[in-house]
Amino acid sequence: MRRIVIVCLLVLSGCQAVPGHLDTAHCIQAPCQPKVEQNDAVRQYYVRIAPAVDYTALKIRMERTDAEINPSGPWFWYVTATPETADDISHIPGVQYMMEVPVADIALK
Numbered sequence: 572m573r574r575i576v577i578v579c580l581l582v583l584s585g586c587q588a589v590p591g592h593l594d595t596a597h598c599i600q601a602p603c604q605p606k607v608e609q610n611d612a613v614r615q616y617y618v619r620i621a622p623a624v625d626y627t628a629l630k631i632r633m634e635r636t637d638a639e640i641n642p643s644g645p646w647f648w649y650v651t652a653t654p655e656t657a658d659d660i661s662h663i664p665g666v667q668y669m670m671e672v673p674v675a676d677i678a679l680k
Contacts, residue, residue: 615672616657618648624665633660 620629626645633640636659638652650660650669661669 612653613651614654614657616650616652616660617670617672618650618660619667619669620646620648621665621667622646629663629665632663636660 620626622645626642630640630642633650636652636656638650638656638660641649641651643649649672650657652660657669657671660666
């Protein structure tokens with residue numbers, strides 16, 4: 572039982588047991604970093620859209636910045652982008668304001 576637990580822990584940490592020698596292992600990669608650390612450059616933002624705007628044109632213009640746009644209503648969208656891209660989007664006419672989504676809110680989705 573102890574050997575099975577050791578092998579499972581080694582596999583989960585990115586190591587591989589040597590065939591025939593369960594007490595010996597070779598690490599084939601470093602342990603995986605949490606997803607937040609691997610992808611910390613991309614963040615999610617709430618975006619408030621002005622009511623009198625051409626939504627199709629605005630969405631196309633935002634998508635040209637390589638941001639992922641997710642309209643969740645006529646005046647409220649989610650945008651996934653880097654901070655630099657978010658800054659560019661915040662200056663597009665028709666965007667009233669942007670706010671970064673707190674990490675705790677992302678985990679609840």
